[in-house]
Amino acid sequence: MLPDGSGMLLGAQRLRCLRGSVGLSAQQRRRLTVQAKDGKKEPPDVPKPRDQPSGGKEWLQTILSRFGPVKEKAANTTVLDFEKPLVELDNRIKEVRTVAEQNGVDVTTQIQELEERAKQLRRDTYSRLTPIQKLQVARHPNRPTFLDIALNITDKFVELHGDRAGFDDPAMVCGIGSMDGTSFMFIGHQKGRNTKENIYRNFGMPTPNGYRKALRFMRHADKFGLPIVTFVDTPGAYAGKSAEELGQGEAIAVNLREMFGFRVPIISVVIGEGGSGGALAIGCANRNLIMENAVYYVASPEACAAILWKSRDKAGIATEALRITAAELIKFKVMDEVIPEPLGAAHSDPMSAFPAIREAVLRTWKHYSTMTAEEVMLDRYSKFRKLGMWEEFLVSGGKNKEAREARSQALTDLEEKWYETLQSKKEWLMKPDNGPLTDVRPGAMDLVMAVVEAQRRKKGEVNEELELSFGPIHANGEAGDAGAAEAGEEGSPAGGSRGSGEGSPNGAANGIIPSVVEQ
Numbered sequence: 001m002l003p004d005g006s007g008m009l010l011g012a013q014r015l016r017c018l019r020g021s022v023g024l025s026a027q028q029r030r031r032l033t034v035q036a037k038d039g040k041k042e043p044p045d046v047p048k049p050r051d052q053p054s055g056g057k058e059w060l061q062t063i064l065s066r067f068g069p070v071k072e073k074a075a076n077t078t079v080l081d082f083e084k085p086l087v088e089l090d091n092r093i094k095e096v097r098t099v100a101e102q103n104g105v106d107v108t109t110q111i112q113e114l115e116e117r118a119k120q121l122r123r124d125t126y127s128r129l130t131p132i133q134k135l136q137v138a139r140h141p142n143r144p145t146f147l148d149i150a151l152n153i154t155d156k157f158v159e160l161h162g163d164r165a166g167f168d169d170p171a172m173v174c175g176i177g178s179m180d181g182t183s184f185m186f187i188g189h190q191k192g193r194n195t196k197e198n199i200y201r202n203f204g205m206p207t208p209n210g211y212r213k214a215l216r217f218m219r220h221a222d223k224f225g226l227p228i229v230t231f232v233d234t235p236g237a238y239a240g241k242s243a244e245e246l247g248q249g250e251a252i253a254v255n256l257r258e259m260f261g262f263r264v265p266i267i268s269v270v271i272g273e274g275g276s277g278g279a280l281a282i283g284c285a286n287r288n289l290i291m292e293n294a295v296y297y298v299a300s301p302e303a304c305a306a307i308l309w310k311s312r313d314k315a316g317i318a319t320e321a322l323r324i325t326a327a328e329l330i331k332f333k334v335m336d337e338v339i340p341e342p343l344g345a346a347h348s349d350p351m352s353a354f355p356a357i358r359e360a361v362l363r364t365w366k367h368y369s370t371m372t373a374e375e376v377m378l379d380r381y382s383k384f385r386k387l388g389m390w391e392e393f394l395v396s397g398g399k400n401k402e403a404r405e406a407r408s409q410a411l412t413d414l415e416e417k418w419y420e421t422l423q424s425k426k427e428w429l430m431k432p433d434n435g436p437l438t439d440v441r442p443g444a445m446d447l448v449m450a451v452v453e454a455q456r457r458k459k460g461e462v463n464e465e466l467e468l469s470f471g472p473i474h475a476n477g478e479a480g481d482a483g484a485a486e487a488g489e490e491g492s493p494a495g496g497s498r499g500s501g502e503g504s505p506n507g508a509a510n511g512i513i514p515s516v517v518e519q
Helices: 006-020 025-037 055-064 081-103 110-128 133-139 146-153 196-206 208-224 241-247 250-258 276-280 300-307 314-323 326-331 350-369 373-383 399-424 444-459 464-470 478-489 506-519
Strands: 156-160 173-181 180-190 228-234 266-275 287-291 295-297 337-338
Touching: 025 506, 055 399, 081 241, 110 173, 133 266, 133 295, 133 314, 146 180, 146 228, 146 350, 173 208, 173 350, 180 208, 180 314, 208 228, 208 250, 241 250, 250 276, 266 350, 287 326, 287 350, 300 314, 326 337, 337 350
Parallel strands: 180 228, 228 266, 266 287, 266 295, 287 337
Antiparallel strands: 156 173, 173 180
16 A cells, blocks of 8 residues: 555545446456456456466567577588589579479479489488598588587486686586486587687687596596596697696596596597597597597698698698598597498588487497496407507418418417516516626627727827726737737738638637637
8 A cells, every 4th residue: 555545545446446347248348358458467466367378478489489490501501612512402402492382383203303313412422522521521610519419319418517626628528418317427529610619619629627627527437437428529639838838748648547447438439530649538448439421530631741741732642641531440440330420421410410329329338338347447458459450470481371370379478478467577576687797798899999909009009098998908918919919910901810810801800809708
C-alpha cells in the first residue's frame, strides 16, 4: 500500500469492476478477456493456470532457432587447389536445382547423375593424393580439432586446467570424459579456427608448461586407474626463447620417461599433423592410431628442405622422402591402425568422422581392459623395441633362409641375455678387468717412434724434451740403440729386414721388437 492511501483507492476501483462484470453474459466476459490478453500487460495479481507456458522463453527459442545445422558451406571456406574442380561441380549442381525449383521443372534424374559423377570424381581425387597434398589436407583449417572430437565422441566431458605451478597452456587441453560408462583421461593439442584463436592457442605448439600440465593429468589418471587417450595435432613443440628458458627439452624428456612407467593403457590418435618431439611427448602409447589423411614426421618437410637443399621449394621432394603418410607409417609399423575418414576427408564432413574415431578408441580399449598392469607396461615396451627395419648381414651361396634362421636364433639369445642382465645386473656391477696399463704391448705408432728415436740418437740429435716426454724406450739402453743403428745401415729404406737386413720395409722396427717386448 502506498503511503498516501492511493493503493487502497486502486483496490476499491478494481473491486467495483469485478462486481460489475458478474452480471455480464458469457460472450461479454469472453470479449473482456480477449481485450485483456491483447493489452500490453496483464495485472500482476491475476492468477495464471499452471499449464500455461511462460512467455519469457519465447525470445530464447527465437534466437536458438537461427542456429541450426549448416546446410551450405560458407563462401569464405578454404579450398585447396586440387579441390577446386569438386567445388565447381557442387556449385553447378546447386544452380541447376535452384533453377529447376523456380521454373517448376523436374530434373531429379539429371541431378542424381551429376551427384554420382561428383561423388566418383571426389573418390578418384582423394585416392590419388600425393604426400604433399595429404600434408595440405592434414593442415586444413576446417579439420576437426581436439575439442571438436572430445565433445562429440564422449557422453560427458569436463575440461581440467593448470599444471600446479601457476601456468595453464591453452595449446594443451586436458579433461575427463566418459564413453559407454567408462571414464577416460583425454589429452590433446588444440589449434584455432582463425588468426585470433591460433594466437591464443599458439598455433597448437605447447610450451613446457603444457607438457607439465599433460604429465600432471597422466599421473592423475595412473593413480585412479583411468585409461589415457591422447590426440596429436601439432607442428612441433614451441621453439621460442621463453620456452627454452623454461626447459622445453627437459619437459619433453620427462614425459617420455614417465609414460613408459604408467600402469594404465595409453591410446594415441593422430588427428592432423604430428611433428617431432612435440607429438612424441604425448605419443608414447600402447597403440598408435592415425586418421587416413593425417601425417606424422620427425621434422617438417619445409625444415627438411631448408636443411638439405637450402630452399623451401623442395618441400615436395622432402615430403616423399620422409615417408610421413598413414600408409607408409603402417608399412614401417610406426602406427598400428588407420582410422578411415568420410569421402572428401574429415574437413568436408566432420560429423561423419566422429563415429569412426569413437569406435576405434573403444575397440582398442576393450583389447587392453582385460590385461594386468604388468602386461600393459610390457606391451608398451615391446612395441617400441620392435620399431625399425634393417638388414645387417651378408649371405653367400644363396643361403638366405639359413642365415635368417640363424639371425632369428641370435636375436632370441640376445633377448634372453637382456632379461638376465635386467634381473642380475652383473654386467653393470662387475666391470671386466683389463689388467694394468704396463702389460699392454706397444702398437704400430710406438714402433715407429722407437725407430725415429734410434735414428736421432745415432746422429746425436736427441732432443731432451722428447726424452722427458716418452722416457727410455729400451730396458738395456745402449745395446738396443746400437742394434737399431746397425739394422738401419743395411737392408730396405726403412732400415733392414728380419734377420738378413733385406726386403722388409719394417726391418728396423722388427730389429728392436725383442727389446721392447722384453720390457
